[in-house]
Amino acid sequence: MNNVSTTSSIEGSHPQEPNWPRSWRAYACWLGCFFLMFNSWGLVNAYGTFASYYVGNSLRWTDQLQLNLIGSTQSFLVLLFSGPVGRLLDAGHFRSVICTGTFLVPFGMFMLSIAHPDKDGEAKYVNIWVTQGFVVGLGMSCFFVSSSQIAATWFPNRKGLAVGMVACGASIAGVVYPTMVRFLVDAIGFNHAVRAVAGLVTVTSFFSLLFAAPNPAHNHPRPQSYRKLKTWIDTEAFRNRSFCWFTAAVAFLFLGFYPVFFNLEEWAAISGFGTRQGTVAPMKYVSPSEAPLQTFWLLAILNGASTFGRLTMAAFCDKTGQLNMHIGAQFISSLFVLIFWSLARSTIHAIAFCVSFGITSGAVIGLPPASIANILACTYSTPETKAIGHAKLGQWVGMMYTVAAIPALIGPIIAGHLVTQYGDFITVQMWSGVNLMISAFCMLVSRWHLPCCDGEHVGTKLARMVGREPRFSEKGKENDASDNETECGNTLEGISQATTRVPSAMVSRQVSGDKLRMIDTNGLVVGSDRNV
Structure with missing residues (x-):
């Protein structure tokens, strides 16, 4: 029984950490991490407004598949480099990572305003893809994992709420950027509107560069060599069945999640539930049953509701369990897409879908890092191994998102091809809903392999x-x-x-x-x- 007495003494020798840190640096870092998410997934969430402008103006003859490719390239790059970025953050290179993103994201947006033609000229698709899709996507990959991982080091006892608050940056940006772009396009034109967006990105990114720094007490294990494969890939994670099933769940999540955001405005315009400026898309309109509103409001409403969902579910996930909360939100979101979105027949129905799906989708897209932290907490929960779990958070989260990079790329592309091929958005609705449902079942299997708090399965x-x-x-x-x-x-x-193994x-x-x-x-x- 010597092991038991040693464990008890270790637990009692460390004073309990406060629920909320008392240093102002923690809350300045929290805001800086919020802006990191604001300028990463926030811009991805706002891409639907850019796509709606392109299809009605400068890229009016471009296929829907190609338009979705710009946004899916952003999400692909963000997820692809999550693994390497997470490992660099674990090693303490957070300043270099954030500095790289601070340069690339504003630079890509400023270059977009130069590559895009003035007034009503027709744009070259390649120029827009390179600037907005590739360059901005590379910069956002430096921000995404950094936001949740750095904030989590300051709030060990409120990790779910801290990560949830940071994740609200994406949904709030999904309200700010579409609204900003639409009003500024009418006032000063598209190119100047993009420059204004780039200016806001620059200011907020510099704030993050100054204040988004991990807790000095956090351990940063540095690898002996960056050339070894084990430095970048933790093979122990793939022997954890709960992690493997949850990674599969996130892959199916990205297959079906962003087709909703990228095609929502065009669906509303084609169905007659919303209006947008520019020429109409080469599809027939359905007679609107009610007075339509501008389509960008639907995307803003969806992201605004997502903010409420992220805050509410983040506040309770520390008590109910992050993975448990994630499963419930994922299952409900799939039902909303399969039933509610496919049966929407009026502007009121469209707004109701945006509100309901937005509330649950906020937790769906914001909780994966917290769920991985939940899996790590059950895997490395003894006092001797708890520090190992904290040190591996960035690497495991990064590996999970890197695996989901290909699904994030091909999901919106397949959805765009279905729209072009069949001329009906019911295909996108079924594609998204089925993938979200499969993701929920994979999360259930992941939970099945994870022990409960009392040790029982x-x-x-x-x-x-x-x-x-x-x-x-x-x-x-x-x-x-x-x-x-x-x-x-x-x-x-x-x-x-x-059975007793210790000699008595x-x-x-x-x-x-x-x-x-x-x-x-x-x-x-x-x-x-x-x-x-």
Whole structure:
């Protein structure tokens, strides 16, 4: 029992950390991380407004697939480089990473205003893809993982709420940027509107560069060599079945999530639920049942509702469990897309879908880092291994998003091809809804493999609820206890369920007189008592 006493002393030797830090640097960093998310996924969320302008003006004859490719290139690059960026952040190179993004994102937006023609001229698609899709996407990849990982170091006991507040930067930017672009386009033209957006990006990015720094007490293990594969890929993560299933869930999430954002405005315009400036797309309009509104308001409403959802669910996910909250939000979001969006027949229905889907989608897209933190907390939960889990957060989150990069690229492209091929947005609605539903089921399987807080697995609890006690062999009991010790850190429960492996001095005294092993003249054991 020496291990138990050692564990107890370790837990008692460290004072409990406060729920909220008392340093102003923590909250300045929090705001800086908010702006990092504001200028990464926030610009991706706002791309639907840019696409709506392009299809009605400068790229009016461009295929919907190509228009979606610009936004999907941004999300692809953000996710592709999440793994390397996360590892660099773990090693303490946060300043270089943020500085790179601070240069690339404003530079790409300023170059877009130069590459785009003035007034009503026809733009070259390649120029827009390179500036807005490629250059800006590269810069946003430096911001995305940095936002959640750096903020989490200051709020260890409120990690879910801290990451959720940072994630609100994406949804608030999804309100600010579309509204800003639409009003400024009418007032000063598209190119000057883009320069104004670039100016706002520059100011907020510089604030992040100055104040977004991790907690000085946070450990930054530096690799011995950056050339080794294990420096960038933690193979232990792929032996964790909960992590693997959750990574698959995030891959299906990105297959179906951003087709909603990229095609919402065009769907509203084609269906007669909204209006936009410029020439009409080469599709027939349905007679509107009510007075339409400008389409960019739908995207702004969706992102505004997403802010409410991120805040509400982030506030409760620390109590209910980040992964549990994620599963519920994911399942409800898939139903909204499959049923609510596909059956919308009026402007009121369109607004109602934007509000309802926005609330749940905020948690869907904002909780993956917190869910990975939940998985790590159950995997490395003993006092001796807890620091290892904290040190691996950026790398595991980055690896998860890197795997999802290809789905993020091809999801909107497939959706755009379906619109072009069949001339109906019901194909996009079914594509998005089915992928979101598959993602929810993958999260359920991930939760199935993750122990609960008391060390028991979900299957054991369900068996007890239906009145059937789970049956295990002696070997199974030992394995289950070992899993509890390793994954959930319930050392006392694990020891009580497993057979005793520690030699006991008391037993030795009892058997020393008459239960000795019999050894032959060659020193070989010829008999023993089972009670020894």
